[in-house]
Amino acid sequence: MIILGIDPGLRTTGFGVIHKQGARLRYIASGTIKSGEGDLPKRLKVILDGVGQVARQYQPDCAAIEQVFVNVNPQSTLLLGQARGAAICALVTAELAVAEYSPTQVKQAVVGTGRAVKAQVQAMVARLLALPGLPGTDAADALGVAICHAHSRETLTLIAGANAASGGTVAAAGLPGPLAGLRMKRGRLVG
């Protein structure tokens, strides 16, 4: 199963693509879509086209997008909402089911605590996907959303259903989390 994760933003939209096979997660791709300058409709089109292109290129089976914080500045909240709307439009146009997770849920799934800072998310994403280096923060958040979705009940149920339908065993049941054997200790990774 290929999962596309999206970290939405008006300026920068992060994307991350992972492959899940049983308990194993494998990195496929990640990056950012920059909306550039231009007026709002033009910038939304860049996001719509960019996310659409990622979906066409990597042919994910499902998608997940981070819920966004409400900004103290209402105008910023409105702009962010429109950017997130454009990203979701690209996903539903690609006929992908779209799951939503809060930043706290993503941090909990990736780092093990909802209060993790960005650097911890980057480090754990790199570790869980065996990356040679740290991904950028936007790409790391997007990969984090994809990892969070990979561990969600919904996804496990889908995989179980697919295996049952194909006569296979329910490989997703009772999977150990990717955090088995990994714990955060005072912000440093310990294996």
Added chain:
Amino acid sequence: MIILGIDPGLRTTGFGVIHKQGARLRYIASGTIKSGEGDLPKRLKVILDGVGQVARQYQPDCAAIEQVFVNVNPQSTLLLGQARGAAICALVTAELAVAEYSPTQVKQAVVGTGRAVKAQVQAMVARLLALPGLPGTDAADALGVAICHAHSRETLTLIAGANAASGGTVAAAGLPGPLAGLRMKRGRLVG
């Protein structure tokens, strides 16, 4: 020139299509797109598909969308932003240039004062487009955005350019506004 106006909303998105020929505005169509229940991605898809269908059906030359008020509730602002983002995505996908106008600009253009109430907008839209009855508030707002765009400098310049390019006269220059001969007086229409 056919102009599509959009009044965005998560629950109800209004649309209005008008034809502008010289100083003359003619009503073509109006209505609403209801996003129904379902989760947010599903509702955004209804808006995206609905506005896209309107664009395909009426083949407008350009589009205009109302700017939205920042709500006192930040979560509502975020939802409205996403709905507006979906509507804009449908317009840019249809390769339409998208202009944006504030509610005050629309009221100013339609009623003659930025402090007009909804009933005044409905009444003036009905009058300007010679409608047999009052349009609903969402459709009236959308038609109002289209009327506002029809009178914008940008649109007049476009028409002038097209006429010049085709060797025609600059029919748009010095047009009387549609409000010529019409004034609001204590909220009632006087001809």
